Amino acid sequence: MNRIKSKLQEDKKLLSIYFTAGFPNLDDTVSIIQELENNGVDMIEIGLPFSDPLADGPTIQDSSTAALHNGMHTELLFDQLKDIRQSVSIPLIIMGYFNPVFQYGVEAFCKRCAELGIDGLILPDLPLDVYEEEYKHIFEKYGLINVFLITPQTSDARIRQIDDVSDGFIYMVSSASTTGAKKGFGAEQQAYFDRIARMELKNPQIVGFGISNQETFAQATQQAKGAIIGSAFIKHLRENGPEKIDGFVKGIR
Amino acid sequence: MSYHVNEKGYYGEFGGAFIPEMLYPNTEELRQNYLQIMAEPSFQEEFHQLLRDYVGRPTPLYYAARMSEKYQTKIYLKREDLCHTGAHKVNNTIGQILMAKKLGKNRIIAETGAGQHGVATATVCALMGIECVVYMGEIDIARQAPNVARMKMLGAEVRPALSGSRTLKDATNEAIRDWINNPVDTHYIIGSVVGPHPYPDMVARFQSVISEEIKSQLLEKEGREHPDYVVACVGGGSNAAGAYYHFLDSPEVGIIAVEAAGKGIDTGESAATSALGKVGIIHGSKTLLMQTPDGQITEPYSISAGLDYPGVGPLHAHLFASGRGEFISITDDDAMKAGLKLCQLEGIIPAIESSHGLAIFEQRKFKPEDVVVMNLSGRGDKDLQNYIDYFNL
Numbered sequence: 001m002n003r004i005k006s007k008l009q010e011d012k013k014l015l016s017i018y019f020t021a022g023f024p025n026l027d028d029t030v031s032i033i034q035e036l037e038n039n040g041v042d043m044i045e046i047g048l049p050f051s052d053p054l055a056d057g058p059t060i061q062d063s064s065t066a067a068l069h070n071g072m073h074t075e076l077l078f079d080q081l082k083d084i085r086q087s088v089s090i091p092l093i094i095m096g097y098f099n100p101v102f103q104y105g106v107e108a109f110c111k112r113c114a115e116l117g118i119d120g121l122i123l124p125d126l127p128l129d130v131y132e133e134e135y136k137h138i139f140e141k142y143g144l145i146n147v148f149l150i151t152p153q154t155s156d157a158r159i160r161q162i163d164d165v166s167d168g169f170i171y172m173v174s175s176a177s178t179t180g181a182k183k184g185f186g187a188e189q190q191a192y193f194d195r196i197a198r199m200e201l202k203n204p205q206i207v208g209f210g211i212s213n214q215e216t217f218a219q220a221t222q223q224a225k226g227a228i229i230g231s232a233f234i235k236h237l238r239e240n241g242p243e244k245i246d247g248f249v250k251g252i253r
Numbered sequence: 254m255s256y257h258v259n260e261k262g263y264y265g266e267f268g269g270a271f272i273p274e275m276l277y278p279n280t281e282e283l284r285q286n287y288l289q290i291m292a293e294p295s296f297q298e299e300f301h302q303l304l305r306d307y308v309g310r311p312t313p314l315y316y317a318a319r320m321s322e323k324y325q326t327k328i329y330l331k332r333e334d335l336c337h338t339g340a341h342k343v344n345n346t347i348g349q350i351l352m353a354k355k356l357g358k359n360r361i362i363a364e365t366g367a368g369q370h371g372v373a374t375a376t377v378c379a380l381m382g383i384e385c386v387v388y389m390g391e392i393d394i395a396r397q398a399p400n401v402a403r404m405k406m407l408g409a410e411v412r413p414a415l416s417g418s419r420t421l422k423d424a425t426n427e428a429i430r431d432w433i434n435n436p437v438d439t440h441y442i443i444g445s446v447v448g449p450h451p452y453p454d455m456v457a458r459f460q461s462v463i464s465e466e467i468k469s470q471l472l473e474k475e476g477r478e479h480p481d482y483v484v485a486c487v488g489g490g491s492n493a494a495g496a497y498y499h500f501l502d503s504p505e506v507g508i509i510a511v512e513a514a515g516k517g518i519d520t521g522e523s524a525a526t527s528a529l530g531k532v533g534i535i536h537g538s539k540t541l542l543m544q545t546p547d548g549q550i551t552e553p554y555s556i557s558a559g560l561d562y563p564g565v566g567p568l569h570a571h572l573f574a575s576g577r578g579e580f581i582s583i584t585d586d587d588a589m590k591a592g593l594k595l596c597q598l599e600g601i602i603p604a605i606e607s608s609h610g611l612a613i614f615e616q617r618k619f620k621p622e623d624v625v626v627m628n629l630s631g632r633g634d635k636d637l638q639n640y641i642d643y644f645n646l
Contacts, residue, residue, distance in 0.1 A: 051417060051549040052535070054429045055273040061416050073547045098271060099534040103548030124273035125534065149274040153436050158277070173275060176436045 003091040014226025020047035020063040022072025039249040048096030057180035059231040085117035095122040110142040120145035172205040180231030197223040256501035262450025267567035270449035314470035319598040326619035340631030342373035348459030350377040353440035364428040366421030367558030368400025370444030375409035385409040388427040390420035445489025446566030449537030460495025482507040485628040488560035492630035513555035514582035524553035525582035535564040556585035557605040604631030
């Protein structure tokens with residue numbers, strides 16, 4: 001069974017962490033992944049940096065720019081991950097923008113991911129209809145889960161459609177924003193969390209955007225299956241380097 | 254074969270809406286409504302009234318006698334340079350501000366490179382009394398000070414794009430991010446035939462007034478609606494889309510697209526996307542774009558700030574890939590010389606973008622009886638400092 005699916009069956013709220021590959025240093029990828037697993041993180045999104053990350057706020061943008069400047073590229077990331085499954089067992093997801101994947105070749109990219117033990121992809125700018133028509137069979141062939149996003153503005157009908165096509169979890173963007181833009185959740189978010197919970201979707205939801213500490217993690221996972229922390233962890237890496245990851249994770253739960 | 258957009262938002266294999274879900278409701282609202290709104294008689298009436306009384310349309314189709322004599326062919330210039338604000342850009346911003354009003358939006362955002370689209374957007378926002386934020390790369394703000402001042406005088410807030418290469422593509426990213434953060438009250442006025450569907454089609458339709466006028470003006474002057482060739486410069490490609498629009502499906506009209514070669518196609522300092530680009534995704538559209546083998550978008554170069562976009566609109570990618578369009582690239586030097594030549598032969602100071610189109614007459618021969626319409630997309634006032642520096646005036 002795909003590692004994401006078995007993880008989702010565990011009876012706990014999942015903590016997922018995003019980081020940008022190649023940041024703060026080019027060769028930190030493997031040690032960051034190992035440290036996160038050692039400290040009890042349930043799932044990791046490995047960011048494949050892109051020159052024009054239009055859904056990201058300044059924190060993740062800057063980390064992408066720095067990673068590319070450090071020399072990160074697709075083949076190098078794959079090379080860094082070649083022995084990752086000898087030391088790491090939690091689900092690993094590659095998150096990035098569609099163009100680098102498209103240039104690598106979608107099939108070649110998926111094949112490589114499967115060989116390395118990557119469990120899924122999050123490509124926010126690969127639209128639902130294009131995925132279904134052109135790429136779904138490739139993802140399925142290589143056992144990769146494709147994760148779709150929903151937002152507070154997404155209509156119920158479209159959420160149902162996304163739930164139908166999804167086969168893992170749904171990435172629930174907490175507010176209408178780019179990454180790292182909002183701090184904390186208000187009544188508006190709570191209403192959105194409640195609305196989604198009431199829909200009783202077949203896929204569990206993991207909340208992302210706006211989660212930075214114990215309080216927001218607890219709030220986001222009251223109803224959802226888990227939460228993803230991105231910008232707050234990137235800030236931690238910027239300030240501390242790839243150190244004190246234990247302290248960061250303990251601060252969340 | 255049609256060269257217009259299909260019902261799914263594609264031109265051949267190009268186009269579509271490759272956008273994160275956060276943008277889906279905004280673009281979907283627009284996609285579901287734009288054709289219907291544009292077809293409403295009240296919309297058409299207000300749009301054409303403003304084009305006539307405010308922009309100054311129709312712009313003349315001018316027979317350039319001395320140029321024609323020099324190049325031994327019949328050259329007509331479509332005088333978009335005479336539009337209010339100095340270029341064709343305002344055709345689109347008038348259309349989109351009316352669209353925004355119909356959609357009930359009360360805040361406008363836009364991106365700008367050289368500042369022409371920013372000025373055209375700030376202008377229509379002032380006209381309608383609507384809040385306006387223009388994103389502009391930090392580097393462009395420094396080198397386009399007069400247009401920054403114009404936007405401010407017109408009441409717009411100019412926000413520097415500090416990310417990436419801090420030029421047009423980054424300003425576009427910032428505008429998209431603003432739209433993600435303000436999905437309900439804000440309309441994004443994209444300045445070219447780029448971005449996710451329906452933008453390329455909507456902008457092309459607003460600019461299509463250019464070829465609509467060419468047809469009737471040419472009928473009057475030459476007794477026929479169709480020229481043998483229509484020539485336009487292409488950065489993102491909005492003036493070209495407007496100039497080609499009503500001729501796309503008429504194979505007897507040759508379509509010539511002129512890109513900026515910068516310092517030369519092989520110099521690494523160029524913006525000739527058809528020659529240097531590969532299929533990829535930029536700003537929500539599948540099109541030709543300049544990128545690294547790894548899929549990172551690269552920074553183009555041209556002396557003309559309006560042509561240094563790393564992609565082209567999906568319509569133009571399709572015209573190139575299908576062979577319908579003839580693509581020519583022109584260097585900085587050849588463009589500057591052609592600009593000066595137009596001043597001397599016809600008494601018209603062109604925008605450097607348009608000078609690229611003018612330069613093809615030195616390189617490509619036409620028959621004496623050919624009727625060639627060249628879209629003179631903008632005037633050269635904004636480029637004066639560039640001309641001064643280049644020619645030591």
